[in-house]
Amino acid sequence: MRFLLIIPTVFILVTTVFALMRATGDPITAALGGKLPPDQLQQLIHAAGYDRPILVQYWEYLTNIFSGDFGTTISDNRPVTEVLTTYGAATLELACYAVLVALVLGVPFGMVSGYFRDRLPDAVLRILAILAYATPVFFAGLILKLVFSVWLGWFPVAGRVSTDGEIAMQLAGADSGFMLIDAFKTGDPAVVLDVLSHAALPAIALGLLTAGVFLRLVRTNMIGTLGTGYIDAARSRGVKEGRLVRKHAWRPALIPIITVAGMQVAMLLVGAVLTETTFEWRGLGFQLSEYLQARDFVAVQGIVVLMAVVVAVTNFLVDVIAALIDPRVRY
Numbered sequence: 001m002r003f004l005l006i007i008p009t010v011f012i013l014v015t016t017v018f019a020l021m022r023a024t025g026d027p028i029t030a031a032l033g034g035k036l037p038p039d040q041l042q043q044l045i046h047a048a049g050y051d052r053p054i055l056v057q058y059w060e061y062l063t064n065i066f067s068g069d070f071g072t073t074i075s076d077n078r079p080v081t082e083v084l085t086t087y088g089a090a091t092l093e094l095a096c097y098a099v100l101v102a103l104v105l106g107v108p109f110g111m112v113s114g115y116f117r118d119r120l121p122d123a124v125l126r127i128l129a130i131l132a133y134a135t136p137v138f139f140a141g142l143i144l145k146l147v148f149s150v151w152l153g154w155f156p157v158a159g160r161v162s163t164d165g166e167i168a169m170q171l172a173g174a175d176s177g178f179m180l181i182d183a184f185k186t187g188d189p190a191v192v193l194d195v196l197s198h199a200a201l202p203a204i205a206l207g208l209l210t211a212g213v214f215l216r217l218v219r220t221n222m223i224g225t226l227g228t229g230y231i232d233a234a235r236s237r238g239v240k241e242g243r244l245v246r247k248h249a250w251r252p253a254l255i256p257i258i259t260v261a262g263m264q265v266a267m268l269l270v271g272a273v274l275t276e277t278t279f280e281w282r283g284l285g286f287q288l289s290e291y292l293q294a295r296d297f298v299a300v301q302g303i304v305v306l307m308a309v310v311v312a313v314t315n316f317l318v319d320v321i322a323a324l325i326d327p328r329v330r331y
Helices: 003-021 027-032 039-048 054-066 078-115 120-134 137-151 163-172 181-184 190-227 229-236 242-281 285-291 297-326
Strands: none
Touching: 003 297, 027 039, 027 190, 027 297, 078 120, 078 190, 078 242, 078 285, 078 297, 120 190, 137 190, 137 242, 163 181, 163 190, 181 190, 181 242, 190 242, 242 285, 242 297, 285 297
C-alpha cells in the first residue's frame, strides 16, 4: 500500500518542478534571450512547442517523462537522459562515500557520547556534531582544500582522478562511470589509490553533514537503551560495561538511523551540488550548477525530477527495511 504513495508523490514533485520552471517563461527565451535575433528566437520557440497552451505543454511533458524522454538540453543540445546516465554515476559514487564517512564517524562517536553522558567526552562530541551539521558544505570543502591540499599537499585539489589514472582506465576499457570500480579493473593499485585520494576530501565534506545527525541520534538512542531493563539485568549478572555496549546496547540504538537515513538522502543530494562544484567533481550536482548558470531550464528540470524520484523511492525502501528489522514498525 505504501508503495502506491510513490506515484502521487512523484506526480506532485514533477508538477511543481514544471510550474517553477515555467514561472520565468519558456526555457528557450530564458537560455537564449538576447543572444539571438527575435525572429530566430521565435522560430526555436515554435519548433519546440513552447508557444502552445500551457496545459498542452504540461500533458506532453508528463507523457514524455513516463516514456523516458526528458527532453534535449538547450545549451549543449544533448538528450537529458544522456546527461543523467553520464553524470549520475559520479553523484551516486560520491553519495556512497559520504554515507560511509557518516557511518564511520557518526556511529562510534555517538556510542561514546551516549556512554559518557553529560561528561567531558560527551560535551566535546556534541559540540563537534553541531558544528558538523551547521557548517555549510561548501565552506567545509574550502577549508579542507586549503588545509589538506594547499598547505599540506596531502590530497588533490579537485577532480575525480588524475590524467595518468584516466588514461590507464581508458587503456583497460573501464568505463562504468564509477571511478573506483574502473580503477580496480585496471589492476593497478596506484590507480586505485589515486581515485581514493581524489574522493577523500569531497566525501568528508559531504559526509560530515550527515555524521553530525547520526552522532546525535545514536547518542540519544544509546542513552535510552542503556536505561532499559535488560541492560540492568545484564549488569546485575556481572557483564562488563564494554561488553554491554558492544554486544547488547549498540544494535537497538542503530535502528532509528535506518529511518533517518532516508531523509538524509535529500540532504546529500542538495549537498552534492555544492560539494561537486567546490571540488569540480563532475557529477549531476556540478552539471546542475552549470545548467543553472546557463539558464538551461530543460536540463535543470530533468535533473531535479530525477533527484526527486530518487528521494521518494529511497524513502520507501528505507521504510521497508526498517519494518523488516524492527517488527514494531508497521505501515
